[in-house]
Structures are given as C-alpha cells and as structure tokens.
Amino acid sequence: MEDVIVKQRLLGKGTYGKVYMAVCRDGGLLLAVKSSAFTRSSFVLREKDILLSLSDCPDVIQCFGGYASIEVDGYLVYNLLLEYAPGGSLKTLMKRRGGKLSEPEVRHYARMIVRGLCHMHERGLTHCDLKPDNVLVFPGKDGGNVVKIADFGMARRDGEQEVLEVRFRGTPAYMSPESLAFEEYEAPMDVWSLGCTVVELVTGQRPWNRCKGVNEIVENVVVKSEVPNIPKYLSESGKDFLVRCFERDPRRRWTAEKLMNHSFVAPIPTQMVMNDLPSSRCCHPHRPQACLLWWSVLVLHRFQLLVWFLLHGIPFLPGCILFLQYFQIFHFLPDAVRLRLIREAFLSCIAFESFCSSSLAVILINNCYKFHVYAKC
Numbered sequence: 328m329e330d331v332i333v334k335q336r337l338l339g340k341g342t343y344g345k346v347y348m349a350v351c352r353d354g355g356l357l358l359a360v361k362s363s364a365f366t367r368s369s370f371v372l373r374e375k376d377i378l379l380s381l382s383d384c385p386d387v388i389q390c391f392g393g394y395a396s397i398e399v400d401g402y403l404v405y406n407l408l409l410e411y412a413p414g415g416s417l418k419t420l421m422k423r424r425g426g427k428l429s430e431p432e433v434r435h436y437a438r439m440i441v442r443g444l445c446h447m448h449e450r451g452l453t454h455c456d457l458k459p460d461n462v463l464v465f466p467g468k469d470g471g472n473v474v475k476i477a478d479f480g481m482a483r484r485d486g487e488q489e490v491l492e493v494r495f496r497g498t499p500a501y502m503s504p505e506s507l508a509f510e511e512y513e514a515p516m517d518v519w520s521l522g523c524t525v526v527e528l529v530t531g532q533r534p535w536n537r538c539k540g541v542n543e544i545v546e547n548v549v550v551k552s553e554v555p556n557i558p559k560y561l562s563e564s565g566k567d568f569l570v571r572c573f574e575r576d577p578r579r580r581w582t583a584e585k586l587m588n589h590s591f592v593a594p595i596p597t598q599m600v601m602n603d604l605p606s607s608r609c610c611h612p613h614r615p616q617a618c619l620l621w622w623s624v625l626v627l628h629r630f631q632l633l634v635w636f637l638l639h640g641i642p643f644l645p646g647c648i649l650f651l652q653y654f655q656i657f658h659f660l661p662d663a664v665r666l667r668l669i670r671e672a673f674l675s676c677i678a679f680e681s682f683c684s685s686s687l688a689v690i691l692i693n694n695c696y697k698f699h700v701y702a703k704c
Contacts, residue, residue, distance in 0.1 A: 343367055502548075
C-alpha cells in the first residue's frame with residue numbers, strides 16, 4: 328500500500344499522530360493520512376472502527392481503511408486513510424472570513440453538525456471533542472460549502488471503560504460542567520460543545536478566552552456555574568438555540584435530535600448564505616482570492632517549479648496548468664476557464680517539438696476526461 332499512497336506535506340499534528348496530505352498514484356486521488364507510531368496505534372485503530380461504523384453518515388468524514396508502513400527514519404507506523412478536506416477546518420475558514428462567520432453561514436453549518444451528532448448519538452457514540460478545529464470544510468455541489476465532523480480520537484462508546492491516559496477527555500474550553508466535574512462523557516456533552524462552537528463561529532472568540540489556564544476554566548464552569556457569553560447581536564432564534572445548548576443540567580439539556588427541529592438550524596437556501604458574505608469574499612471559499620499579494624507570494628515561493636518545466640521542454644501554458652494542479656488550485660477554477668486553458672495548452676503541446684510536451688498532451692487529454700468536458704473539445 329505504501330507504494331500506492333504518497334505523502335506530500337504535513338497538514339497538522341494531534342495527540343496520537345500527524346496528518347499528511349497524500350496522493351494515490353492510481354488515479355491521483357487526494358487523501359488525508361493520519362500516521363501514528365505503531366506502539367500507540369490502538370487509538371488510531373479504534374478511530375478507524377468508529378468511522379467505518381459511521382460510513383453511511385454524510386456529515387461525518389469518510390474513512391477508507393488503513394495500513395502499516397516503515398517510514399524513512401525506520402519507525403513502524405500505522406496509517407489511517409481519510410477523506411481530504413480542501414477547505415481545511417471551520418477554524419481556517421474563520422480566518423479566511425476575517426475572523427468570524429455571518430449568522431446565516433453559521434446556521435447552515437450548525438444544521439450539518441447537529442445532523443451528524445444525531446447519527447452518532449443514535450449509535451451510542453459521543454465525540455467528546457467537538458470544536459471548529461475538528462469540523463472540516465468541503466466544496467458543495469451547489470457552489471456553497473458542506474462540513475463534516477472529524478477527529479474521533481477522543482470519541483467514546485456508551486458503556487466503554489476509560490482507556491485514555493489524559494486528564495480531560497476533550498478540550499476544556501468546550502467541555503460541559505458534568506464532564507469537567509464528574510468525568511461524565513455522554514451525548515449531552517457534545518450538545519454543550521456545539522453551543523461553544525456556535526459562539527466561537529459567530530464572535531471569533533474562543534469560549535473562556537480570558538481565562539489564563541485550565542484551572543480557571545474549571546472554576547468558572549464548575550464552581551461559579553457560569554456559561555459562555557451569548558452575543559447580544561445574535562437573532563432571538565440563535566439566542567434560544569444557545570440557551571438550550573447551555574442548560575447546566577444534562578438531563579434537561581436539549582438532545583441533538585430535538586435541536587434538529589429548532590428554527591435556528593432550519594434549512595436555508597445556499598444563495599442566501601452566499602449573499603450574506605462580505606463583498607470582498609463572495610467567491611467560492613476554497614478558490615484562492617484573486618488579489619495581487621496572494622499571487623505574488625505564491626509565484627515567488629514556487630517560481631522554480633515553472634522554471635523546471637521550461638528547462639525540460641514543457642511549454643509555458645501547459646507548465647502553468649501543471650503548476651496549478653500541483654497546488655490543488657486548478658480544479659477550483661470555473662469549468663469554462665479550465666476548458667479554455669486545456670484547449671490552448673493542448674494546441675501548444677502539439678506545436679512544441681519535445682518528448683516532454685508530447686507526453687504532456689496525453690496528460691491533458693486525460694484531464695479533459697476527468698473534468699467531464701471532453702465532449703466539448
């Protein structure tokens with residue numbers, strides 16, 4: 328399997344391993360690979376089992392199995408194959424939006440998260456670490472975004488014995504009173520974390536961000552019986568939704584199934600979400616912003632790649648396409664633009680006499696097929 332999956336760059340680090348972007352040699356499919364030292368792979372194997380049991384849930388990241396391999400440094404690791412999210416996490420989306428999201432957009436994402444929690448809780452699973460960092464963003468079919476819950480490293484099955492060697496099962500700033508005080512890791516904990524996530528998306532501020540440490544968070548939530556601040560500028564529906572999430576008694580806190588019927592997460596047209604975005608950011612959230620600074624930085628850092636193309640007999644325009652594909656930019660361009668680029672590049676390859684350019688012409692034909700535009704050629 329290691330001959331088929333090629334790790335390309337590090338995406339992030341977690342408690343039990345590292346996550347890489349990888350490409351499958353057979354077809355060029357992009358994947359996310361979570362790698363963990365084999366001696367600690369029991370946690371990753373457990374996560375694989377949980378994700379496979381949720382494979383029919385569209386609001387949970389997909390798992391494609393796993394395999395063991397020996398790394399360059401000689402260490403034996405276990406690799407978990409996951410769906411790759413080109414949009415990053417909700418946390419990174421917030422940064423692209425200027426620090427926070429609009430309420431219609433938050434409602435749009437909250438509905439998907441609640442729906443994912445319903446699937447999990449019905450099957451006796453509690454995520455235990457729901458937060459913007461663990462919700463991934465994907466391009467939707469209608470031009471908007473869809474989100475999926477990820478990172479089940481802390482997840483717990485009902486009735487399961489405690490196996491994690493950590494002080495808290497989750498991130499303290501998002502944990503409920505009963506989980507902090509009595510280590511009760513049940514479905515109501517996820518609902519409290521959902522409320523914290525919504526507050527952060529709307530305000531751009533992490534819950535309890537003024538607390539200096541974990542002990543101060545525990546003091547506020549457990550001893551002083553405080554709840555995260557609900558923004559005054561939020562709609563009445565949004566405020567009521569958060570009140571239901573922040574009910575201190577877990578027995579009275581609304582379940583995910585009940586929240587599914589709340590007006591705050593009622594379905595809204597994607598166009599309404601897109602129209603509410605800031606005017607400078609109304610393009611597809613995954614496409615690079617067409618600003619001079621962005622392109623200048625990109626070209627300065629990667630110009631040597633284009634030079635290599637030219638020195639090896641590859642025409643400029645096809646070289647640009649390879650350059651854009653290498654950084655996962657090309658497939659975010661509009662279909663009409665991609666088609667025009669492929670057409671012009673194909674003609675350029677035919678006119679350019681070199682072995683590399685002839686081979687590249689075949690690759691471009693394959694791209695026409697992959698993008699379902701070959702009929703228009």
